Amino acid sequence: MKRLFMLATLLVFAVLFAIGCGSGSGPHRREYNPIINPANFVDRINNQYSPLIPGTTFIYQGVSDGEPEINTVYVTHNTKEILGVTCTVVKDRVRINGELAEETFDWYAQDKYGNVWYFGEDSKEYEDGEVVSTEGSWEAGVNGAKPGIVMEGRPHVGDRYRQEYLKGVAEDMAEVLSLTESATVPYGSFTNCLETKEWSPLEPGVAEHKHYAPGVGLVSVVTVEGGTDHSELVNITH
Helix, strand or coil, rough: CCHHHHHHHHHHHHHHHHHHHHHHCCCCCCCCCCCCCCHHHCEEHHHCCCCCCCCCCEEEEEEEEEEEEEEEEEEEEEEECCEEEEEEEEEEEEEECCCCCCEEEEEEEEEECEEEEEEEEEEEEEEEEEEEECCEEEECCCCCCCEEECCCCCCCCCEEECCCCECCCCCEEEEEEEEEEEEECEEEEEEEEEEEECCCCCCCCCCCEEEEEEECEEEEEEEEEECCCCEEEEEECC
């Protein structure tokens, strides 16, 4: 167990180190280059802060750009192989004022150390029922895209990590702020929540705080810089 913990720590440290060095310039800059070994991945995602059990639907309600939003996240029974890793396919639909605004298929997988990796997304934006953009779509291993960690297996306050990487397209990052927060949303009240700050260099001046409840997953999202958008968990069905 001690050896596994050390390996997991080294893996996450490599991701964190790449972030720190990759943000600078000059001869000592290091490229973000996570090592993906399919043998290190397991066949289910049961991270306590981000359980993605096939057949589960998470429903969120909130406000986006001043308009009512409903976000439905369904963990499908489908899989997709990326870089030799079998990923769980998650369908995410966003409706604004009752109209479909975005539909995304996200690809996640968990390694044996408990880290949940993000391998890409197939994203479509809609207007009046028609696809108007696929901006933001990417797949690890294609055109230089690389996977990132969306949830650590052993998060610690102060950890920073890339959640995705395709230069100029997908550069979301996160920082662990707390492991002891409380959150009350329509679905319930929770303690010992993980709080993160998430942002992207592609959207300077914009940042979100997210709360993840143990055994439940994401329960709230609040824009804390660059807007007033927010979303809360209202129901989970299986």
